[in-house]
Amino acid sequence: MDRKEMVDYEAGRVSALSAPATPGTPTPLFSGQARVDSSLSYDRKSMSMQRCKCLPVDAPSFGSPPMCFTDFPTPDVSLTRKLGAEFVGTFILIFAATAAPIVNQKYNGAETLIGNAASAGLAVMIVILSTGHISGAHLNPSLTIAFAALRHFPWIQVPAYIAAQVSASVCASFALKVVFHPFLAGGVTIPSVSDGQAFALEFLITFNLLFVVTAVATDTRAVGELAGIAVGATVMVNILVAGPSSGASMNPVRTLGPAIAAGHYKSVWIYMVAPTLGALTGAAVYTLVKIQGEEGENPRPVRSFRR
Numbered sequence: 214m215d216r217k218e219m220v221d222y223e224a225g226r227v228s229a230l231s232a233p234a235t236p237g238t239p240t241p242l243f244s245g246q247a248r249v250d251s252s253l254s255y256d257r258k259s260m261s262m263q264r265c266k267c268l269p270v271d272a273p274s275f276g277s278p279p280m281c282f283t284d285f286p287t288p289d290v291s292l293t294r295k296l297g298a299e300f301v302g303t304f305i306l307i308f309a310a311t312a313a314p315i316v317n318q319k320y321n322g323a324e325t326l327i328g329n330a331a332s333a334g335l336a337v338m339i340v341i342l343s344t345g346h347i348s349g350a351h352l353n354p355s356l357t358i359a360f361a362a363l364r365h366f367p368w369i370q371v372p373a374y375i376a377a378q379v380s381a382s383v384c385a386s387f388a389l390k391v392v393f394h395p396f397l398a399g400g401v402t403i404p405s406v407s408d409g410q411a412f413a414l415e416f417l418i419t420f421n422l423l424f425v426v427t428a429v430a431t432d433t434r435a436v437g438e439l440a441g442i443a444v445g446a447t448v449m450v451n452i453l454v455a456g457p458s459s460g461a462s463m464n465p466v467r468t469l470g471p472a473i474a475a476g477h478y479k480s481v482w483i484y485m486v487a488p489t490l491g492a493l494t495g496a497a498v499y500t501l502v503k504i505q506g507e508e509g510e511n512p513r514p515v516r517s518f519r520r
Contacts, residue, residue, distance in 0.1 A: 290347055292370065296377045298348035302340040303381035303466065306352050309336035311389055311400035311471050318399030330452035338445030345440065349430075353464040354378055355492035359423055363496050365431050382470030390474045397475045402460030402468045404480055411459040411480065412487045418451035419463045419491030420498075427499040434504060463488055 313332035317324035324332070341350040349366075351357045354375045360366035390397045404411035425447045429440040448463065455461040462468045468484035471477075 292373065295348040295370075296373055298344040299351060299374055299377040300381045302344040302348065302350050303352045303378045304385045305340050306333075306336045307382045307385040307467060307470055308389065309333065310467060311386065312393070315389060315393045315396050315399040319393065319396045326453060326456055329456060330449040333452055334445040334447075334449030336445075337448045338441040341441035341444060348374075352378065353466070353488075353492075355419060355463075355465060355488040356423060356426060358489060359427075359492040359496040360430075362493055363427075363431075363500055365427075378466045379469065382466035383473055384470075386470035386474035389471075397471065398477060401471045401475050401477045402462045402484060403477065404459045404483065406458045408480055408483060412483050414455040414459040415462060415483060415487035416491040416494075418455050418461060419488040420495035421451060422447050422463050423492040423495030424499045427496045428503075431500070432503050459483075463491075465489070 310329075310333035313324050313329045317329060337352070340352060344350050351360070351374060357366065357371055357374045357378075361368045361371050386397070386400075389400060406414075422444070425443055426440075429435045429443050451463060452461040460468070462484045465485050465488055468481060472481050
């Protein structure tokens with residue numbers, strides 16, 4: 214019997230030395246065995262490599278992994294595409310929501326309040342359904358800030374999103390100025406009540422909007438497929454309630470763009486501050502009352518807004 218045995222592998226030739234067999238000792242079936250790692254050890258290695266290596270912020274319960282500052286899913290869409298979709302979506306929303314009151318003014322009430330509400334609500338719905346899977350379809354700086362504050366959206370992308378939203382609002386407003394001059398003033402949100410009443414209305418209706426948006430966007434038990442319909446319907450209801458009083462902006466860029474194009478800045482601070490505070494409060498309240506993972510049924514996948 215030879216002292217050396219040669220074992221051929223597909224990747225090459227591997228030689229292994231074996232000691233001479235002792236009389237009475239059975240010969241091994243494989244004298245040159247290579248070490249094969251088990252699936253269990255592979256899983257352990259992969260689990261150790263996936264541990265969080267960033268600064269921990271909190272741990273909800275004992276034994277659960279900590280939440281990190283960088284604990285956001287890896288984006289599957291580039292920021293440039295997100296900003297492009299956010300710009301186009303905001304442009305469509307501001308164009309539709311501002312054009313309806315302008316047409317109403319130009320043609321002596323042809324649109325009516327219901328028409329104004331339907332125009333804005335339907336615009337929100339179609340934009341969410343068409344661009345929600347790309348950018349999340351925020352369309353609203355107050356929503357972007359609220360989601361970032363509650364850690365549903367990375368802060369690092371907030372300035373870029375707000376810049377896209379503001380620029381889209383200004384572009385849409387100047388496009389309307391060219392088309393409907395000199396009736397652009399009809400699309401400016403100016404309160405017909407006192408500043409305090411207008412502030413309260415804008416706060417409350419934005420609270421309602423972000424309560425619904427947070428439900429369909431962050432709660433996996435909500436019917437995410439109907440997010441566009443739910444948010445669009447909420448916008449319509451809010452305009453029917455507050456449209457004649459405060460203009461039912463719910464969105465700083467809904468007021469800012471037309472104000473810049475028309476040169477009307479009366480009480481513009483209300484529409485910058487009240488929607489942002491209402492958005493933060495509405496999103497926070499839903500987060501507090503949301504059913505936790507162990508309390509309800511099996512969750513569904515998260516749909517949109519959180520891009």
